[in-house]
Amino acid sequence: xxxxxxxxxxxxxxxxxxxxxxxxxxxxxxxxxxxxxxxxxxxxxxxxxxxxxxxxxxxxxxxxxxxxxxxxxxxxxxxxxxxxxxxxxxxxxxxxxxxxxxxxxxxxxxxxxxxxxxxxxxxxxxxxxxxxxxxxxxxxxxxxxxxxxxxxxxxxxxxxxxxxxxxxxxxxxxxxxxxxxxxxxxxxxxxxxxxxxxxxxxxxxxxxxxxxxxxxxxxxxxxxxxxxxxxxxxxxxxxxxxxxxxxxxxxxxxxxxxxxxxxxxxxxxxxxxxxxxxxxxxxxxxxxxxxxxxxxxxxxxxxxxxxxxxxxxxxxxxxxxxxxxxxxxxxxxxxxxxxxxxxxxxxxxxxxxxxxxxxxxxxxxxxxxxxxxxxxxxxxxxxxxxxxxxxxxxxxxxxxxxxxxxxxxxxxxxxxxxxxxxxxxxxxxxxxxxxxxxxxxxxxxxxxxxxxxxxxxxxxxxxxxxxxxxxxxxxxxxxxxxxxxxxxxx
Amino acid sequence: xxxxxxxxxxxxxxxxxxxxxxxxxxxxxxxxxxxxxxxxxxxxxxxxxxxxxxxxxxxxxxxxxxxxxxxxxxxxxxxxxxxxxxxxxxxxxxxxxxxxxxxxxxxxxxxxxxxxxxxxxxxxxxxxxxxxxxxxxxxxxxxxxxxxxxxxxxxxxxxxxxxxxxxxxxxxxxxxxxxxxxxxxxxxxxxxxxxxxxxxxxxxxxxxxxxxxxxxxxxxxxxxxxxxxx
Numbered sequence: 001x002x003x004x005x006x007x008x009x010x011x012x013x014x015x016x017x018x019x020x021x022x023x024x025x026x027x028x029x030x031x032x033x034x035x036x037x038x039x040x041x042x043x044x045x046x047x048x049x050x051x052x053x054x055x056x057x058x059x060x061x062x063x064x065x066x067x068x069x070x071x072x073x074x075x076x077x078x079x080x081x082x083x084x085x086x087x088x089x090x091x092x093x094x095x096x097x098x099x100x101x102x103x104x105x106x107x108x109x110x111x112x113x114x115x116x117x118x119x120x121x122x123x124x125x126x127x128x129x130x131x132x133x134x135x136x137x138x139x140x141x142x143x144x145x146x147x148x149x150x151x152x153x154x155x156x157x158x159x160x161x162x163x164x165x166x167x168x169x170x171x172x173x174x175x176x177x178x179x180x181x182x183x184x185x186x187x188x189x190x191x192x193x194x195x196x197x198x199x200x201x202x203x204x205x206x207x208x209x210x211x212x213x214x215x216x217x218x219x220x221x222x223x224x225x226x227x228x229x230x231x232x233x234x235x236x237x238x239x240x241x242x243x244x245x246x247x248x249x250x251x252x253x254x255x256x257x258x259x260x261x262x263x264x265x266x267x268x269x270x271x272x273x274x275x276x277x278x279x280x281x282x283x284x285x286x287x288x289x290x291x292x293x294x295x296x297x298x299x300x301x302x303x304x305x306x307x308x309x310x311x312x313x314x315x316x317x318x319x320x321x322x323x324x325x326x327x328x329x330x331x332x333x334x335x336x337x338x339x340x341x342x343x344x345x346x347x348x349x350x351x352x353x354x355x356x357x358x359x360x361x362x363x364x365x366x367x368x369x370x371x372x373x374x375x376x377x378x379x380x381x382x383x384x385x386x387x388x389x390x391x392x393x394x395x396x397x398x399x400x401x402x403x404x405x406x407x408x409x410x411x412x413x414x415x416x417x418x419x420x421x422x423x424x425x426x427x428x429x430x431x432x433x434x435x436x437x438x439x440x441x442x443x444x445x446x447x448x449x450x451x452x453x454x455x456x457x458x459x460x461x462x463x464x465x466x467x468x469x470x471x472x473x474x475x476x477x478x479x480x481x482x483x484x485x486x487x488x489x490x
Numbered sequence: 491x492x493x494x495x496x497x498x499x500x501x502x503x504x505x506x507x508x509x510x511x512x513x514x515x516x517x518x519x520x521x522x523x524x525x526x527x528x529x530x531x532x533x534x535x536x537x538x539x540x541x542x543x544x545x546x547x548x549x550x551x552x553x554x555x556x557x558x559x560x561x562x563x564x565x566x567x568x569x570x571x572x573x574x575x576x577x578x579x580x581x582x583x584x585x586x587x588x589x590x591x592x593x594x595x596x597x598x599x600x601x602x603x604x605x606x607x608x609x610x611x612x613x614x615x616x617x618x619x620x621x622x623x624x625x626x627x628x629x630x631x632x633x634x635x636x637x638x639x640x641x642x643x644x645x646x647x648x649x650x651x652x653x654x655x656x657x658x659x660x661x662x663x664x665x666x667x668x669x670x671x672x673x674x675x676x677x678x679x680x681x682x683x684x685x686x687x688x689x690x691x692x693x694x695x696x697x698x699x700x701x702x703x704x705x706x707x708x709x710x711x712x713x714x715x716x717x718x719x720x
Binding site for chain 2: 246247248249259262266269270273274333334335336337339340341342343344482485486489
């Protein structure tokens with residue numbers, strides 16, 4: 001029975017409607033996965049060097065012991081956000097002559113098919129064999145492995161259990177990250193040390209290998225709790241998230257824009273009331289930290305804005321890029337309604353521009369904390385901001401008229417590449433290259449500030465031409481409407 | 491003629507789904523479109539609403555081709571399927587949104603909705619649910635009420651009776667009959683009883699072509715039944 005379920009799952013994956021049309025997206029996703037797994041494997045193989053590099057004054061095994069619990073705390077929070085409940089897939093089986101216990105078994109097994117359950121293999125296993133086996137012996141190595149996988153399983157089912165019991169929301173994830181960051185800070189200032197705690201735990205396992213089974217017992221316990229809960233509550237409406245009373249909302253600040261504001265409010269509700277667009281927006285906030293990768297002290301000192309331009313454009317324009325790549329497709333479920341109703345294409349496009357401008361402005365304001373690194377960065381951000389709202393929005397909306405792929409917004413965002421096609425990946429090129437190309441001549445002449453001025457002027461000019469762009473894109477949309485509507489209906 | 495269809499064809503691959511040479515609908519008529527699954531009813535409606543590009547021919551609304559400009563939207567309201575509903579809104583929000591497109595204030599909308607207490611049977615308004623959480627029948631009700639709210643000259647409904655409970659079916663018939671004469675209504679239905687009851691003209695389609703087109707009288711139902719049982 002279990003194998004039948006799994007074969008149905010496999011079929012539902014391979015036969016899903018958008019499969020054939022988004023092969024390009026799948027291939028790119030495949031590369032991404034490969035890339036991340038290679039990174040993880042690299043980290044795993046080079047673990048002893050990495051640990052020696054980051055914690056130079058202590059024994060590598062001690063450091064290794066120290067990071068395990070940190071890893072799993074982080075893993076837990078990430079799972080809370082991204083791991084999905086395998087619930088909906090069982091609906092067609094509930095009324096059939098299939099024992100409940102079999103369905104539960106299926107749910108439990110299916111829950112193991114998660115990328116989160118692969119990382120530890122890559123990250124921790126190599127070190128266990130390379131360092132722990134030679135110095136602590138075979139039995140200890142086995143118990144290390146048993147403990148690590150027990151914690152992994154524990155996390156896996158614990159998250160599912162929590163998710164089933166209550167509604168989780170992104171706020172908790174954010175709070176969790178803050179808590180971990182706080183512990184890391186306390187660690188840094190040597191107030192409390194989780195690392196030491198983690199080390200004590202694993203040192204105990206090294207000394208007395210049987211202690212490792214404590215984790216296994218915990219994992220089995222949570223597995224049991226989870227199955228028990230499922231057995232008692234195997235009703236679809238109880239397994240999915242609970243219903244709360246939904247109220248009507250009115251966004252007063254958008255009312256002043258008339259019909260355009262009305263349409264923008266509609267889209268704002270779309271974002272806030274669906275998981276996938278909401279996750280996209282939250283992802284945008286995470287990208288606020290992107291600057292720490294790009295804004296190197298050296299680059300700032302040398303006024304090398306060209307190097308930092310990509311980071312700035314991406315960070316301030318992230319809402320436009322991430323949300324805009326599926327423009328129109330977000331509304332695929334009711335696109336017919338939009339066409340058949342008395343909605344002017346120009347108003348429709350203007351509403352998109354309005355929303356982009358608001359989003360981009362908020363992110364840019366938030367990103368101004370980089371001013372503490374150097375006030376120069378604020379100038380860079382201003383240029384990037386003007387470029388994003390002036391021209392970036394146009395690029396995104398133009399490409400959106402070429403996107404005919406339906407998107408199911410009720411599904412989660414992470415690793416969901418439905419609706420992704422070559423267009424989405426091509427998006428980045430004109431978007432990111434244009435400002436860099438504008439800047440480069442000035443950069444080569446060693447006039448970095450003039451380069452920023454040029455990018456800003458370009459953005460501003462496009463912003464002033466917005467009326468023209470609105471007309472242009474509305475015309476494109478009008479031309480493409482049958483094709484888009486047809487694609488969205490499938 | 492408020493609606494004219496000329497040489498309208500839609501071809502998918504080598505299959506002609508709709509092929510209507512000439513069809514004239516006068517103002518105030520209530521027209522029922524009847525045909526089995528796959529007869530091309532929905533495709534035809536979509537072309538009336540400019541949602542699908544016809545392979546050939548044209549649809550004229552008050553003499554203007556619907557593909558060329560949006561004027562027809564000023565006096566046409568429609569509900570074909572859930573694709574017309576914005577399902578993440580509460581019904582109230584949806585009605586207010588549709589109202590705002592037709593320059594109705596929030597007060598106008600609530601005044602309008604208050605007449606529909608009976609039709610909604612107390613399940614739609616103030617329910618604290620998004621449209622997507624309603625049953626199909628109740629979603630239909632929202633779509634139909636939103637279309638009627640626009641006080642259109644042309645109303646297009648695709649299988650409005652489907653999924654509705656018997657009480658609501660009767661209420662909907664009453665609503666539609668009240669409008670006879672001042673609104674041109676175009677509905678499709680699989681329910682021969684309802685469609686002969688509501689409509690004063692029946693168009694029978696098969697494989698995309700108009701087979702029969704006649705005014706309803708006391709024999710219509712029998713005629714249709716004998717056609718479909720053959």
